[in-house]
Amino acid sequence: MPAGPAADPPHPLAAPLLAGERRALAKAITLAESTRPDHEREAQTLLSQVLPHAGRSVRVGLTGVPGVGKSTFIEALGVRLADAGHRVAVLAVDPSSVRTGGSIMGDKTRMPALTVHEGAFIRPSPSGGTLGGVARRTREAITLCEAAGFDVLLVETVGVGQSETQVAAMTDLFVLLTLPNAGDELQGIKRGIMELADLCVVNKADTNPAAANRAQRELSAALRLLTPHDAPWRPRALQASALTGAGLDEVWAAVEEYRSDPGRVERRRREQTGAWFEELLREAAWRKFRAGVDAERLRALRAEVLAARLTPVQGVRELMGDRKG
């Protein structure tokens, strides 16, 4: 290996983290969430040291509108998996935490049984900063949880905003939770989210079996329309009830089936990592560019373009010729 960051001395949290100590894991995530430059450097050193031990988990993204019973579903599924011997970590990407600086997602009080389970680890969404920043820190938390031996990662987000794309881009399989009265309630789902779903689950199916059947049929038809013939995985619609536990085994069986093709998961992760690297690189290039540009001039040129006094191409050329330095 060439000399580089990996040549740094082992970070003190690395050994206890790899030994599965949850206090070390919690500290490591806090370090990765810090925006202090020295903490950021330290976190990157730690991350690169544990990277070779990460990746051995199934990463499941979950979304659904408020009221769909997301917490209850994740807790029921998580307890079932932890009881079966899995080590289950629950993470969250909550866009509201970006705006408010506070977060309700991943709140431990929402999942009382899972919180006290010795096989589980729950961490609320990082708060503050941009959505991209929150997503990055959640990606890093995934790596840290995996290095600590957690083999099931449940990453939740709410069914509004841009966070679903981010969570779908960091998980192996993306699950959309809906309600039995899909025809009415699903309309709250933002355009584009069903396209991300590898699995749709009609939750609370016990409350209205007839409506749940209808919702499942409608979702199946919609997924069929949305999926090309030659797709490597055909998204499907299932029913479940977090309350009674019905259907949870079927949901997990579908996850296992998806995972049964290791090539599929490897390809998806490789594509995700490559795309994430390029996204970070483009963002870095864009920040560097913006830092060197006259912001007043940019605003003025944009206004000229919007007023149809300059073509967009001319606006860009003027600005590129205009850069400081």
Added chain:
Amino acid sequence: MPAGPAADPPHPLAAPLLAGERRALAKAITLAESTRPDHEREAQTLLSQVLPHAGRSVRVGLTGVPGVGKSTFIEALGVRLADAGHRVAVLAVDPSSVRTGGSIMGDKTRMPALTVHEGAFIRPSPSGGTLGGVARRTREAITLCEAAGFDVLLVETVGVGQSETQVAAMTDLFVLLTLPNAGDELQGIKRGIMELADLCVVNKADTNPAAANRAQRELSAALRLLTPHDAPWRPRALQASALTGAGLDEVWAAVEEYRSDPGRVERRRREQTGAWFEELLREAAWRKFRAGVDAERLRALRAEVLAARLTPVQGVRELMGDRKG
């Protein structure tokens, strides 16, 4: 107006173009399609001079898998509109032209009646270059057609690849054409395309009325699922037959209804122009960055990231610290 490109002397094509001369329009589009730097500058000058006269049209994007009868549909709709006094321009974004350097899209022989109609103008897809380049030249062709007095712009693309997003981003309304046996055939539609549709039209409805009714119902249900309650426009599914002409008036009535809210169209266009400007700017910044970067080093760092020997953040930092100059 500040001194700038708009202060150039009038381009010789500007006056005949604004007078609606189609030879001048064809020449202007050829100029805009040229990749010669002096032609590009000239085209931008011309474009900025006619920009204030552009924008007074309805821009309709159309897509559908091969076999759906796109050309026949566009011809039937176009002739109907031209007969009614509209001036109709047909443009195309064909991703295959990017790869092959040749293009079948917008081929005049596919639309014999519209080709010879005095109220119509048909232009094949620009060929060669990147999809972004093809899309940019089609945007510029839209501006030139509008400046020449064409008030209906039909922009077609095929239902595969990334070109649909580009066409949806340059039109007021995006139409997805499907076949009566939607349950089977629609699966050829790429994931994400139905999300772009403001209107779905089951074409060739006359060939199988029962299947067409079923397809319309299924599409309506899927569109309902995909559309939020508070959407400013609720996408709908219609039926038509380009062969018999049935349903074409209803399709155009839906377009007119969409257009009846001028604020909606204005907002969409303003957002499109702003997004397009930023996209061009980001691309320019990225090109500039790439030009200054050690390509070999970038490849090596990317490989380290994919092999999990560096975190993506570390890879980017290494590269940003590594830039030449």
